Amino acid sequence: MIDETTYAELREIAARYPQARSGLLPMLHLVQSAEGRVTPEGIQACAEVLGLTEAEVSGVATFYTMYKRRPVGDYLVGVCTNTLCAVMGGDAIFERLKDHLEVGNDETTADGRITLEHIECNAACDYAPVMMINWEFVDNQTPQSAVELVDDLRSGVERHSTRGPRLCTWRQAERVLAGFNDGLADEGPSAGAASLAGLSIAQENDWRAPSAGRGASAGERIETEEGQ
Amino acid sequence: MTVVSTSSTNEGPLTPVLTANWADDRSWTLASYAAQGGYQALDKALGMSPDEVITAVKDSGLRGRGGAGFPTGMKWSFIPQDNPNPKYLVVNADESEPGTCKDIPLMMASPHTLVEGVIISSYAIRANRAFIYVRGEVLHVIRRLQAAVAEAYAAGHLGTNIHGSGYDLDLVVHAGAGAYICGEETALLDSLEGRRGQPRLRPPFPAVAGLYASPTVINNAESIASVPSIIENGADWFAGMGTEKSNGFGIFSLSGHVTRPGQYEAPLGITLRQLLDLAGGVREGHELKFWTPGGSSTPLFTAEHLDVPLDFESVGAAGSMLGTRALQIFDETVCVVRAVLRWTEFYKHESCGKCTPCREGTWWLVQVLGRLEKGQGSAEDLDLLLDQCDNILGRAFCALGDGATSPITSSIKYFRDEYLAHLEQGGCPFDPAKSSLFEEVLA
Ligand SMILES: Cc1cc2nc3c(=O)[nH]c(=O)nc-3n(C[C@H](O)[C@H](O)[C@H](O)COP(=O)(O)O)c2cc1C
Ligand code: SF4
Ligand code: FES
Numbered sequence: 001m002i003d004e005t006t007y008a009e010l011r012e013i014a015a016r017y018p019q020a021r022s023g024l025l026p027m028l029h030l031v032q033s034a035e036g037r038v039t040p041e042g043i044q045a046c047a048e049v050l051g052l053t054e055a056e057v058s059g060v061a062t063f064y065t066m067y068k069r070r071p072v073g074d075y076l077v078g079v080c081t082n083t084l085c086a087v088m089g090g091d092a093i094f095e096r097l098k099d100h101l102e103v104g105n106d107e108t109t110a111d112g113r114i115t116l117e118h119i120e121c122n123a124a125c126d127y128a129p130v131m132m133i134n135w136e137f138v139d140n141q142t143p144q145s146a147v148e149l150v151d152d153l154r155s156g157v158e159r160h161s162t163r164g165p166r167l168c169t170w171r172q173a174e175r176v177l178a179g180f181n182d183g184l185a186d187e188g189p190s191a192g193a194a195s196l197a198g199l200s201i202a203q204e205n206d207w208r209a210p211s212a213g214r215g216a217s218a219g220e221r222i223e224t225e226e227g228q
Numbered sequence: 229m230t231v232v233s234t235s236s237t238n239e240g241p242l243t244p245v246l247t248a249n250w251a252d253d254r255s256w257t258l259a260s261y262a263a264q265g266g267y268q269a270l271d272k273a274l275g276m277s278p279d280e281v282i283t284a285v286k287d288s289g290l291r292g293r294g295g296a297g298f299p300t301g302m303k304w305s306f307i308p309q310d311n312p313n314p315k316y317l318v319v320n321a322d323e324s325e326p327g328t329c330k331d332i333p334l335m336m337a338s339p340h341t342l343v344e345g346v347i348i349s350s351y352a353i354r355a356n357r358a359f360i361y362v363r364g365e366v367l368h369v370i371r372r373l374q375a376a377v378a379e380a381y382a383a384g385h386l387g388t389n390i391h392g393s394g395y396d397l398d399l400v401v402h403a404g405a406g407a408y409i410c411g412e413e414t415a416l417l418d419s420l421e422g423r424r425g426q427p428r429l430r431p432p433f434p435a436v437a438g439l440y441a442s443p444t445v446i447n448n449a450e451s452i453a454s455v456p457s458i459i460e461n462g463a464d465w466f467a468g469m470g471t472e473k474s475n476g477f478g479i480f481s482l483s484g485h486v487t488r489p490g491q492y493e494a495p496l497g498i499t500l501r502q503l504l505d506l507a508g509g510v511r512e513g514h515e516l517k518f519w520t521p522g523g524s525s526t527p528l529f530t531a532e533h534l535d536v537p538l539d540f541e542s543v544g545a546a547g548s549m550l551g552t553r554a555l556q557i558f559d560e561t562v563c564v565v566r567a568v569l570r571w572t573e574f575y576k577h578e579s580c581g582k583c584t585p586c587r588e589g590t591w592w593l594v595q596v597l598g599r600l601e602k603g604q605g606s607a608e609d610l611d612l613l614l615d616q617c618d619n620i621l622g623r624a625f626c627a628l629g630d631g632a633t634s635p636i637t638s639s640i641k642y643f644r645d646e647y648l649a650h651l652e653q654g655g656c657p658f659d660p661a662k663s664s665l666f667e668e669v670l671a
Contacts, residue, residue: 019440029364029405065407083567088484126481186254187368191255203251208244
């Protein structure tokens with residue numbers, strides 16, 4: 001059921017754009033947050049708000065892999081099996097998790113806690129092998145660490161992303177993707193170690209871009225200019 | 229502009245500019261960014277005319293960091309200013325090309341660098357609306373972008389009458405929903421209009437009829453993030469780095485079998501040999517076998533290409549493309565057929581289905597490669613593969629189809645014998661456990 005609050009939020013999303021239809025992708029994220037998947041009711045609501053047919057909305061929803069027709073567990077566990085992660089161990093992690101959770105690709109455990117899927121490159125190859133839990137980074141995994149993680153999540157033990165906050169549920173995550181910030185932006189570090197690999201070496205050696213660039217304090221530079 | 233450094237310039241092979249503040253405490257916040265001089269470039273830009281900003285970016289020689297390397301300032305100058313429709317700036321932060329992992333850490337560590345770049349760039353092309361189209365699968369990055377935009381509004385860097393200049397800009401962070409093809413700029417526009425993300429016929433080009441059929445500039449996130457430093461330090465400063473036709477710095481992403489994988493910001497023209505030296509070399513006890521210079525859509529290189537300068541011209545002359553500087557390193561334990569099959573499955577999965585050469589072609593490529601990987605089929609299948617690639621390359625509607633052929637044709641060129649070894653052995657001669665990082669766990 002799409003309630004009045006959700007309807008109002010769907011309209012709010014559409015109003016962010018010069019043309020309302022641009023809101024459709026975030027609106028479908030909101031539907032998933034409210035309904036746990038893309039439901040016929042959710043499609044109908046989007047169609048109604050945007051003045052589209054249900055077939056038009058449905059045609060969009062089926063195009064994108066993040067939209068799910070079947071109920072998703074509290075934690076959507078994605079294992080990157082694109083070439084680089086696969087080779088570094090992603091294939092082994094995915095096999096182990098299938099065995100351990102007794103589910104296949106795109107299936108949910110009987111307790112409704114975990115949905116497992118293999119995913120494509122998630123722009124974290126320098127942290128391979130990579131897993132995503134509800135689209136949060138879980139870097140540098142092994143079959144062992146992956147099993148411990150899903151076991152903890154199933155039994156309600158609090159776990160964090162390696163570069164972000166405590167893992168929330170998939171439905172909470174989908175709400176952020178719809179554009180409703182949850183106030184957790186300040187959690188986690190600026191960057192993981194791999195992101196800083198080059199910067200650390202440059203700092204150790206005091207290497208900079210010519211004439212400082214933005215590496216040194218621009219404020220200091222401005223003063224120098226004015227003092228000339 | 230004379231920028232004088234307060235400390236002696238210490239030039240090394242790495243030139244952190246975009247990455248310089250990533251280790252700062254709470255680097256993603258406005259307070260931290262402003263303490264490093266953030267948003268001063270915006271003031272400077274607002275004191276220039278829009279055309280002067282375009283000229284500065286043109287003179288800097290900045291070329292698109294999203295793969296194709298089109299000159300950014302020139303792209304901006306194609307926006308017809310006499311067109312009565314509103315103008316739009318759209319940032320391409322879809323980052324999904326396998327191996328590419330630079331825009332995501334940039335937006336996580338310093339979203340304000342991108343936001344400041346968006347404001348300056350929008351001002352230059354006279355847009356009052358801008359969008360950051362970010363792939364949906366990066367929750368924390370999206371949080372940080374949303375928070376940065378909110379902070380920028382609150383500080384008067386966005387909204388109406390920015391810094392008292394009379395210039396207005398609204399910026400929306402828009403999350404995608406999982407589709408590699410939406411990184412292709414015209415598919416991205418369809419997706420941003422709330423449709424299936426399928427490429428559009430060109431012409432008309434987005435500069436003339438882009439978002440809502442209005443003049444639109446689409447640039448990669450790193451391209452736009454480079455703009456504040458160019459405005460602040462001057463076009464000559466930027467042009468003074470890099471090589472003759474590939475100016476400036478860029479983020480090089482090393483991944484795979486390398487001792488210290490990660491992001492290395494350096495002038496264009498650095499070589500893989502230099503980067504590997506900095507990164508501690510190929511994983512200990514192993515040697516380089518093959519690598520991608522710019523993501524999986526760029527033809528593979530081998531150890532013979534270690535000294536190719538990583539700029540647009542040199543990589544092109546050596547038979548590949550600079551692409552997104554996504555350097556995926558594979559050592560001798562990796563089966564090239566397995567690697568290529570997996571990428572090909574990716575292209576098949578991500579083909580949007582609009583044109584036959586790609587939709588049907590990628591399906592057939594997977595069939596034939598899958599057979600070969602299992603040691604079935606025959607040596608003629610290699611020619612069949614090359615023939616199929618020939619039928620896709622140049623005939624596909626967009627560059628996804630072309631890219632799908634790159635790993636196949638280049639791997640057959642350098643590793644034909646390895647394909648044949650699969651046939652001789654009746655299967656893969658490699659042990660996948662040897663290339664993973666945790667052999668002992670599997671044993
Ligand atoms: C299949 C495909 C995927 C692409 N993905 C991206 C992407 O994720 N990010 C990006 O900036 N450019 C991507 N591009 C390139 C864009 O079409 C476009 O050239 C680029 O965004 C222009 O920005 P630039 O000039 O600043 O590089 C992709 C192209 C193709 C064909
Ligand atoms: S080449 Fe592939 S992705 Fe591009 S339009 Fe054709 S089918 Fe779609
Ligand atoms: S290949 Fe797994 S994150 Fe890039």
